[in-house]
Amino acid sequence: MSLGISEWSAAHKGQHRGGNFLTYWVRGHRLFKSTPKSFPVPFVPGDIFDSNHLMNIPPVYAPPPAPAPEFSGLTSLTPLQGHVSAIHAAMFFHLFDEEKQFALAQRLASLLSPLPGSMVSGRHFKADVRGVRDSKPARDDASEVIRVFYHSPGSWTTLWNARCSGRGQ
Numbered sequence: 256m257s258l259g260i261s262e263w264s265a266a267h268k269g270q271h272r273g274g275n276f277l278t279y280w281v282r283g284h285r286l287f288k289s290t291p292k293s294f295p296v297p298f299v300p301g302d303i304f305d306s307n308h309l310m311n312i313p314p315v316y317a318p319p320p321a322p323a324p325e326f327s328g329l330t331s332l333t334p335l336q337g338h339v340s341a342i343h344a345a346m347f348f349h350l351f352d353e354e355k356q357f358a359l360a361q362r363l364a365s366l367l368s369p370l371p372g373s374m375v376s377g378r379h380f381k382a383d384v385r386g387v388r389d390s391k392p393a394r395d396d397a398s399e400v401i402r403v404f405y406h407s408p409g410s411w412t413t414l415w416n417a418r419c420s421g422r423g424q
Contacts, residue, residue: 313364336365345378
């Protein structure tokens with residue numbers, strides 16, 4: 256599973272503007288000479304903070320009783336909870352304040368399979384010391400500066416190992 260955000264300023268303002276992702280999905284099929292039939296993984300747009308798209312539940316520590324759903328019928332991420340072995344989430348945690356980042360990490364953790372080797376990977380902005388910083392979008396026409404929360408390596412580890420797992424590791 257790969258997660259992304261549609262537009263930097265839209266994410267900061269809490270708005271969803273994901274219209275172009277489907278275009279990229281179609282271009283991906285052309286580039287890799289695939290079709291929805293040969294690569295039946297759907298594009299499932301939605302707000303990860305919306306419980307209609309992804310229920311807010313704790314991480315799963317035992318295999319779910321039901322088998323993983325068929326991808327072709329997915330309209331939300333909730334049926335995938337406890338079934339995903341790899342999540343790629345890159346370059347968007349910093350777009351949310353600290354508590355929203357915690358909520359995001361919790362929701363991602365709920366998707367992970369309890370089987371060994373399940374993981375979340377990605378790349379994000381960080382700081383040597385956790386805290387709020389001024390940041391500007393990397394666009395030529397961007398003039399706004401916003402306050403964003405950056406994790407340090409230590410606070411990032413604590414976010415995932417202690418706060419999300421609930422196990423205090």
